[in-house]
Structures are given as C-alpha cells and as structure tokens.
Amino acid sequence: MRTVPGKTDDVVVIGAGLAGLSAALHLLGAGRNVTVLESADTPGGRAGLSTMDGYTVDSGATVLTMPEFVDEALAAVGSSLAERVRLRQLHPAYRAHFADGSSIDVHTDADAMEAEVRRFAGPTEAAGYRSLRRWLTKLYKAQRNSFIDANFDSPLGLVTPALAKLVALGGFGRLSPAVARHLNDERVRRLFSFQSLYAGVPPARALAAYAVIAYMDTVAGVYFPRGGVGAVAAGMASAAGESGARIRYGTTAAWLERIGTRVTAVRTTSGERIPCDAVVCTADLQASYRLLGVAPRRPLALRWSPSAVVLHAGVRRSWPVLDHHTIFFGQRWDRTFDEITRRGELMSDPSLLVTRPTATEPSLAPPGRELISVLAPCPNTLTGPIDWRRIGPVYRDELLSTLDARGLSGVDGEIEVQRLVTPADWEEAGLAAGTPFSLAHTFGQTGPFRPRNLVPGVDNVVLAGCGTTPGVGIPPVVLSGKLAAQRIVGAERRRAVRRQVETPASTTS
Numbered sequence: 357m358r359t360v361p362g363k364t365d366d367v368v369v370i371g372a373g374l375a376g377l378s379a380a381l382h383l384l385g386a387g388r389n390v391t392v393l394e395s396a397d398t399p400g401g402r403a404g405l406s407t408m409d410g411y412t413v414d415s416g417a418t419v420l421t422m423p424e425f426v427d428e429a430l431a432a433v434g435s436s437l438a439e440r441v442r443l444r445q446l447h448p449a450y451r452a453h454f455a456d457g458s459s460i461d462v463h464t465d466a467d468a469m470e471a472e473v474r475r476f477a478g479p480t481e482a483a484g485y486r487s488l489r490r491w492l493t494k495l496y497k498a499q500r501n502s503f504i505d506a507n508f509d510s511p512l513g514l515v516t517p518a519l520a521k522l523v524a525l526g527g528f529g530r531l532s533p534a535v536a537r538h539l540n541d542e543r544v545r546r547l548f549s550f551q552s553l554y555a556g557v558p559p560a561r562a563l564a565a566y567a568v569i570a571y572m573d574t575v576a577g578v579y580f581p582r583g584g585v586g587a588v589a590a591g592m593a594s595a596a597g598e599s600g601a602r603i604r605y606g607t608t609a610a611w612l613e614r615i616g617t618r619v620t621a622v623r624t625t626s627g628e629r630i631p632c633d634a635v636v637c638t639a640d641l642q643a644s645y646r647l648l649g650v651a652p653r654r655p656l657a658l659r660w661s662p663s664a665v666v667l668h669a670g671v672r673r674s675w676p677v678l679d680h681h682t683i684f685f686g687q688r689w690d691r692t693f694d695e696i697t698r699r700g701e702l703m704s705d706p707s708l709l710v711t712r713p714t715a716t717e718p719s720l721a722p723p724g725r726e727l728i729s730v731l732a733p734c735p736n737t738l739t740g741p742i743d744w745r746r747i748g749p750v751y752r753d754e755l756l757s758t759l760d761a762r763g764l765s766g767v768d769g770e771i772e773v774q775r776l777v778t779p780a781d782w783e784e785a786g787l788a789a790g791t792p793f794s795l796a797h798t799f800g801q802t803g804p805f806r807p808r809n810l811v812p813g814v815d816n817v818v819l820a821g822c823g824t825t826p827g828v829g830i831p832p833v834v835l836s837g838k839l840a841a842q843r844i845v846g847a848e849r850r851r852a853v854r855r856q857v858e859t860p861a862s863t864t865s
Contacts, residue, residue: 358509359846360816364634365389367844368622370609370647371638373401374830375820377592378429378837379636380601385432386845390601391630392593393622395608398586399593401638402792402822403830405586409773410722411670414586416792418711418729419681420579421572422831426588429834433599440591442582444716449578451679453762454543455687455705461679462547464577477541488538488548491525492571498522499568504826507839508804527565534564546685548574550707553733554829556661556796558693566797572831580680580716585830609639612647617815634816636840641795641807641823642788648814654807656800660736661793661828662696663779667730667752670773674726677763680715684708684762696733700740702751706758708732725772730755737779737790744780752776794822802827809840818843 367383369376372394380390398404402416420443427437437443447468448461460476463469466489474482502518526534531552532545539545551569552562581587597603607628612635613621622630637644641658645651686692686705695701709731714721721727732755735742756768779790788794795801806827809819820840826832 357507357842357846358810359842360634360818360844362618362633362816364816364844366632367391367634367636368393368630368632369636369638370622371401371821372396372399372589372593372603372605373638373821373833374403374426374589374592375822375833375837375840376401376636376638377589377596378426378834379638379820379840380596380837381429381592381599382432382838382841383636383844384596384599384601386841388845390596391632392596392601392603393607393609393624393630394603394605397605398590399603399605400586400589403585403589403833405584405590408668408670408775411668411725411727411773412584412720413668413727413729413775414584414711414713417585417830418713418731419573420581420585420588420830422576423579423588425831425834425838426592429592429838430595433595435595435599437588437591440595441587443579444582446578446580446680446716448679449573450547450681450683451677452543452547452683452685453677454685456543458543459677460543460547462574464574469574473544477544481539481541481544484538484540485544488535489575491534491538492548492567492575495522495525495527495565496568496571496575498525498527499565503565503803504568504832505835505838506826507842508808508825511804514804522565527563529564530560531562531564531567532559534567535559542689543685546689550683550685553662553693554793555827556659556793557798558690558697560690560693562797563799563802565802569829572829578681580713582717584713584717584720609647611649612817614649614814617813619814619817634818634844636818636820636837636844638819638821638837640787640821641819643786644819644823648811648817650811650813653812658807659796659798659801660738660789661791661796662733662739663736663782663789663791663793665732665734665748665751665755665779666777667755668775668777669728669730669771670721671726671728671767671770672724672772673770674712674715675764675767678710678712678715678728680712682710682712684710684759692733696735697739700735700742702734702740702742702747703732706732706755708755708759710759710764730759734779737783739789742779744778748776748778748780793828795828797827809836809843
C-alpha cells in the first residue's frame with residue numbers, strides 16, 4: 357500500500373463529517389497531532405442534526421447500519437460507541453407497502469423474516485429468502501476485507517483469492533437477476549434490491565456485488581441512535597476532542613498552500629494560515645479538486661448518482677401505516693428508475709421512503725407531535741435540469757397527495773412546520789450535480805476504478821468521503837476515513853490501547 361512520504365506529525369482534516377471524524381480518530385490513535393476544520397457550527401456534515409421550531413431533524417442520512425465501523429474508529433482512541441451513543445436496533449428494520457394494497461415488515465432476525473415472508477408470499481418464497489440470506493452473507497464476507505475495507509493502488513489490487521470467490525458467487529453479474537435466482541415474488545425481490553439506488557444505479561444495471569447493501573439492511577440490522585443519526589457524529593467529535601484534536605467550527609478552508617508536490621499549509625477564508633505535514637480532505641469530490649487546484653485524470657467523464665427531494669415535516673398526528681422507516685412502492689418499478697436515471701424526469705408513479713424517528717424517540721418532536729421525513733428519488737441537475745425553485749413547491753404537493761392516497765389521509769392539513777430540500781439546495785451547498793449521493797457506483801466507478809484517495813501530483817493529501825473509495829453510505833464513508841488515515845500512518849502501531857471491538861449481534865443463518 358502506498359503511503360504519504362516524509363513527515364506526517366501534524367495533520368489537518370478538512371470536514372467534520374463522519375469521514376473526517378473517522379480519519380481524525382484513527383490518526384489520533386496513531387499519535388498524530390490533528391486539527392479538524394469545519395465550516396458549519398456543528399459536526400456531522402451530510403449526517404448532521406438541525407432544528408425546526410422545536411423539532412430535531414436529521415438533515416441527511418436517516419438509516420444507520422454497521423455501527424461497528426464507528427466503534428472501530430472510537431476504539432482507536434480507547435473509547436467505544438456504547439460510551440458515546442445509546443443505540444436501538446429497529447424491529448422491524450422497514451415496513452413496506454405495495455401498490456396492490458399488500459404490506460410486509462422487513463425483519464433482520466432470520467426466523468422472524470422467514471415467518472413474515474411465509475405469511476406474505478407462501479412457503480416456497482420463505483425457503484427462497486433463507487437461500488438469499490445465505491448468499492448475502494457469503495457475498496459480504498467475500499468483500500468485507502478485500503474490497504470494502506481496502507486501499508487500492510491499482511486495478512491489479514483486485515487480483516486476490518477473494519476476487520475468485522466473489523466471481524464464483526456471481527458478484528459481477530447484475531443485481532436483479534441474482535436476487536431473482538432466489539425469489540419468485542416480484543414484491544419480495546424489491547425488498548432486497550431497492551438499496552442499489554443508494555449506490556446510484558438501478559437494480560437491473562447494478563453489479564450483484566452491491567447486494568451487500570441489502571445485507572447491511574436486512575441481515576446486519578438497522579439502528580437508531582438516541583438523539584438522531586447526527587448524535588453519532590457528535591459522539592465521535594467529542595471523543596476526538598477529548599483525545600487532543602483541535603476542532604475548529606465555523607472555519608472554512610479556502611485553498612491549500614503548496615511547494616512543489618507537497619502541501620505545507622491550509623489557508624482559510626479568514627486569511628489564517630495553518631501549517632501541516634499532511635491533509636485529509638473530505639469535501640465533496642469536485643470541491644476537493646478545486647482546493648487542490650487539480651483536475652481528475654480519467655478516460656471517462658464522472659457519472660453522478662440521482663438526487664432526492666426531501667420534505668421534513670412536523671405533524672400533529674401519526675398514521676397506523678407508518679413505522680420508523682416505511683417504504684411506499686409504486687407499481688411502475690422499472691419505469692421509475694428509467695425516469696430518474698436516464699430520462700431526467702420526476703417519478704410518474706413515486707416510490708417513497710418515509711422516516712418517522714418519533715416512533716422510536718418521541719422527544720425529537722414537541723409533546724403530542726410527530727416528525728416525518730419524506731424522501732423521493734429524483735434526477736440530479738445534470739440528468740434533469742429542472743427549475744426547482746418553481747417546481748419544488750408543486751412537487752411537494754404532489755408527494756403529499758400521493759401519500760394521502762396511500763394511507764396518510766389528510767397529511768397536508770396536519771403539517772404545522774416544514775422544510776423542503778431539493779437538488780437546487782444540494783447544489784447551492786456545493787454538491788456536484790445537486791446530489792448528496794456523489795458518484796454513481798457504476799463498474800467504472802467501483803473499487804480501484806473509483807477516484808482514489810491519493811491525488812496524483814500531490815504527495816501528502818488524501819481524500820475521504822463518499823466520492824472516493826469505498827463509496828456512498830454511512831458504513832463506506834466511515835471506512836473511507838480509516839483508509840485515508842492508513843495512507844498517512846501505514847501499519848504503525850496505534851498509540852491508544854486497542855480494545856476488542858464489540859459488534860452488535862446479528863443472525864446470519
């Protein structure tokens with residue numbers, strides 16, 4: 357593994373999101389002096405918390421899986437996730453409603469889910485679920501250390517015994533056919549394939565290897581931290597600060613001062629000069645390149661994931677159809693993906709994720725109130741140049757009308773406070789193509805083909821975050837910070853006493 361050459365005693369981390377905080381913790385554990393620069397007033401980045409007239413809102417990610425990766429970062433400084441955040445595993449992980457009026461709960465416990473699939477679709481489908489679960493588990497084990505939690509210096513890094521195992525498992529086929537080999541019911545198939553949209557690719561075109569996201573959701577489990585997902589970032593920031601990191605909120609990096617191929621200092625928008633031996637940059641990929649004054653050298657143009665419209669709403673009541681996470685599937689499944697990824701159009705038959713965190717923690721809303729967040733996938737601003745300032749409010753009404761028809765009767769009239777976020781807002785925040793999901797996980801942007809965390813022509817800057825390896829989502833982003841730290845410290849022994857990382861129990865049978 358290539359590492360940053362020369363002195364690396366003082367490291368500046370740009371960004372206090374999950375990637376930056378993970379990098380900071382691993383660097384602190386290796387004895388480095390760490391300064392974290394964050395333009396916002398609080399940690400978290402795209403997994404942060406905000407307030408809305410008495411409501412506490414996760415402004416970004418709402419689905420937390422694989423918390424052991426966060427635990428590993430905290431263990432680098434002798435702490436643990438259990439010391440920082442109270443986690444609750446969600447049962448069920450999701451509830452799903454279909455256009456034909458049927459509903460199913462998605463359990464991570466194997467016996468409970470088998471029984472639910474049998475009730476929903478019969479004994480043959482229940483046996484198929486067990487078979488799929490075994491395949492998902494093998495697929496994850498084949499990728500965990502060799503592909504997900506790994507730095508690549510070239511595509512040749514793929515050539516390992518694990519690659520042969522992944523090929524044998526069908527990881528380089530397509531996701532939809534791979535799931536269909538185990539399941540016949542089209543509705544049940546959706547439960548284990550819709551996750552590919554998190555990676556920016558429709559199930560019919562996604563690599564089967566990305567079924568590992570379904571593993572994380574449906575086998576390893578979905579969790580909710582007390583205080584919201586943003587509380588995880590707050591806990592990591594607290595641990596980093598207690599371990600010696602200097603976290604500077606309200607401080608924006610403007611450019612990187614360079615002598616030859618080495619960055620010697622970070623300059624802020626206020627004119628401050630912060631000397632350093634190395635930099636971990638977790639800004640959006642294009643913003644990172646602008647800070648460096650370089651452009652990626654790639655034979656093909658970067659391809660961005662679809663975006664999303666998100667409506668956060670404080671409401672006066674709840675509805676029986678809602679659990680903590682509820683998916684409302686439309687009927688035109690394949691057409692939906694074509695609309696948002698190829699045609700640049702809004703979904704004509706929306707499939708929506710509604711998160712109600714007050715189902716688990718009522719204190720996130722004022723007494724007697726509920727908080728819901730509605731996520732609607734949509735084209736990014738390059739695929740679909742939509743006038744969101746004009747269309748956004750109209751689309752908000754359409755989404756609420758759709759939910760009203762699917763069981764949230766009278767929802768529009770129950771809203772007392774709301775916040776609408778569109779691709780225009782993501783773009784205004786500096787996210788390329790107006791998407792919070794960064795680069796799509798196409799084959800040419802996966803593993804060693806994804807923009808690497810080492811920057812050609814710059815010796816001591818390492819990238820982290822969802823635009824680089826391993827990719828999008830809370831678990832990959834947290835691991836990206838670890839991988840960036842490894843580029844700086846190599847295989848050195850950590851300063852802190854490393855304790856056995858306790859992973860939440862999960863059934864893998």
